[in-house]
Amino acid sequence: MLTYSERFYQRQFITRKIASHEILIKLEDLLTNYFNSGALAQKGLPSVTYIAETLNISPGYLSGLLKSLTGQNTQQHLHNKLIELAKEKLSTTNLSVSEIAYELGFEHLQSFSKLFKTKTSLSPMEFRHSFN
Secondary structure: OHHHHHHHHHHHHHHOHHHHHHHHHHHHHHHHHHHHOOHHHHHOOOOHHHHHHHOOOOHHHHHHHHHHHHOOOHHHHHHHHHHHHHHHHHHHOOOOHHHHHHHOOOOOHHHHHHHHHHHHOOOHHHHHHOOO
């Protein structure tokens, strides 16, 4: 019975492709607006609950939807978007790594550096030097 219900739950993501992709587009717009508004420095990374409430869906449904479409849960998706923004800032600005970390909502440079190195296998400075 549990296997049947799990298959039924997963099937909803397959049969609702148009609606799922619309939610994904809304998610990307929400994250872009959030990142561009300067809210990262003031509030930090948005929570999964905040994103789900803004999209009018449950956090569990959002994670299941992202997992089926991208292979990542919501937190991983947020981290990847954050790292892409960090890469852009590191390669196109002259801001110090600590200034970039602060702009991205990190209180401590070490937290930013650890996440960046985990995701890219390079420290932020190594990444920046690869462009010079």
